[in-house]
Amino acid sequence: METNVAAPPREELVARAAELVPVLQKHAQWMEDNRRLHDEVVEALVNGGFTKLRVPARYGGYEAGARTVVDVIAELGRGDGSTAWTVAVWSISTFMAGLFPDEVQDEVFADPGARICGILGPSAMGRPVDGGIVLNGKWTFNSGVQQSDWNTNAAVMAMPDGSMAPIMVAIPTKDLQVVDDWHTSGLRASGSVSTIARELFVPEKRVLPMVPVLQGQHLSRLNADSPVFRALFMPTACATVSAAALGLARAARDAFFERLPGRKITYTAYEDQSQAPVTHLQVGEAITKLNEAEFHVRRLAETIDSKAAAGAGWTLEERAAARLHTGATVQRAREAVDVLARASGGSSIHREVPIQRIKRDMDALSLHAIMHPETNLELYGRVACGLEPNTVYI
Numbered sequence: 001m002e003t004n005v006a007a008p009p010r011e012e013l014v015a016r017a018a019e020l021v022p023v024l025q026k027h028a029q030w031m032e033d034n035r036r037l038h039d040e041v042v043e044a045l046v047n048g049g050f051t052k053l054r055v056p057a058r059y060g061g062y063e064a065g066a067r068t069v070v071d072v073i074a075e076l077g078r079g080d081g082s083t084a085w086t087v088a089v090w091s092i093s094t095f096m097a098g099l100f101p102d103e104v105q106d107e108v109f110a111d112p113g114a115r116i117c118g119i120l121g122p123s124a125m126g127r128p129v130d131g132g133i134v135l136n137g138k139w140t141f142n143s144g145v146q147q148s149d150w151n152t153n154a155a156v157m158a159m160p161d162g163s164m165a166p167i168m169v170a171i172p173t174k175d176l177q178v179v180d181d182w183h184t185s186g187l188r189a190s191g192s193v194s195t196i197a198r199e200l201f202v203p204e205k206r207v208l209p210m211v212p213v214l215q216g217q218h219l220s221r222l223n224a225d226s227p228v229f230r231a232l233f234m235p236t237a238c239a240t241v242s243a244a245a246l247g248l249a250r251a252a253r254d255a256f257f258e259r260l261p262g263r264k265i266t267y268t269a270y271e272d273q274s275q276a277p278v279t280h281l282q283v284g285e286a287i288t289k290l291n292e293a294e295f296h297v298r299r300l301a302e303t304i305d306s307k308a309a310a311g312a313g314w315t316l317e318e319r320a321a322a323r324l325h326t327g328a329t330v331q332r333a334r335e336a337v338d339v340l341a342r343a344s345g346g347s348s349i350h351r352e353v354p355i356q357r358i359k360r361d362m363d364a365l366s367l368h369a370i371m372h373p374e375t376n377l378e379l380y381g382r383v384a385c386g387l388e389p390n391t392v393y394i
Contacts, residue, residue, distance in 0.1 A: 077247010186364025
């Protein structure tokens with residue numbers, strides 16, 4: 001087992017991600033058509049160390065802070081939105097694995113390059129049996145599962161008094177049935193298929209109570225003093241997925257400017273779109289929104305890192321603000337992509353023109369329940385007005 005590997009600095013990891021952008025762009029159409037990441041892309045992600053961002057250092061991982069994870073994923077998003085999304089899911093799920101008991105981590109991280117995906121929606125049911133639980137149920141939107149080794153999935157467990165307790169479970173992917181049902185308009189390459197557990201036994205050590213996890217309590221002794229694993233789960237997850245939205249906005253910017261030179265505005269006297277005042281207004285608006293998206297996700301990441309380093313707690317409003325930053329990031333990124341897509345002309349609807357795929361990926365991402373702008377704005381507004389949050393995912 002690889003141990004005590006010095007983590008590369010943030011700048012180096014971001015540079016590695018930038019070097020991978022052409023590889024992602026090269027395979028983007030194939031990945032969309034085949035609804036999964038290309039093997040060369042997965043190999044490049046592994047070789048670049050991007051699957052080890054959240055692996056504990058004692059297993060040879062980078063145990064990277066939130067700001068590093070955000071900057072890397074946003075850079076990958078310039079190349080392909082589905083790849084950025086999948087790496088975000090792997091990073092969140094790897095973080096979750098680091099909250100399980102240390103003996104479970106020894107099993108999961110026996111290969112420090114193991115890829116871990118997961119689902120937060122508790123759509124399976126567990127019943128207690130001797131030594132563990134038996135799981136039955138279906139998880140939809142299981143991003144990257146066909147190219148992952150483990151799942152950290154949510155479920156509910158039936159208690160003796162008839163109540164239901166939310167839990168997280170660590171499951172080898174090979175123990176799940178995969179349903180090839182990912183036929184969507186966006187984020188197609190994420191391979192977010194459904195998975196099913198049928199009478200699946202999960203040992204007690206791989207069952208983690210969810211509510212304490214969301215409150216910052218976990219069962220790992222060796223990670224207890226790590227600033228990375230001291231961070232609250234939901235703000236960490238929010239920052240991580242927000243980075244994919246920022247990456248898509250950057251991808252739209254790049255795609256627009258790549259096609260701009262020499263483009264005409266049809267049915268006008270403008271022989272060069274770059275000379276038209278309307279283009280200047282569109283570009284100014286889009287870049288402003290992109291910068292606002294970057295502000296929100298970086299503000300959240302820096303808050304996570306500073307609080308974790310200081311061992312500081314989070315107020316309820318600060319936790320709601322984490323969701324607010326995610327909603328604002330997605331809202332501004334989506335608006336930036338929309339402006340640039342509208343400015344790209346009728347020819348941009350051809351499948352070989354990247355911005356139409358970027359827009360579809362952005363639209364799909366913004367519909368995710370944890371990222372939906374209006375949902376997050378409402379949640380923060382409730383708390384700011386003195387009401388209780390209407391969710392435990394905070």
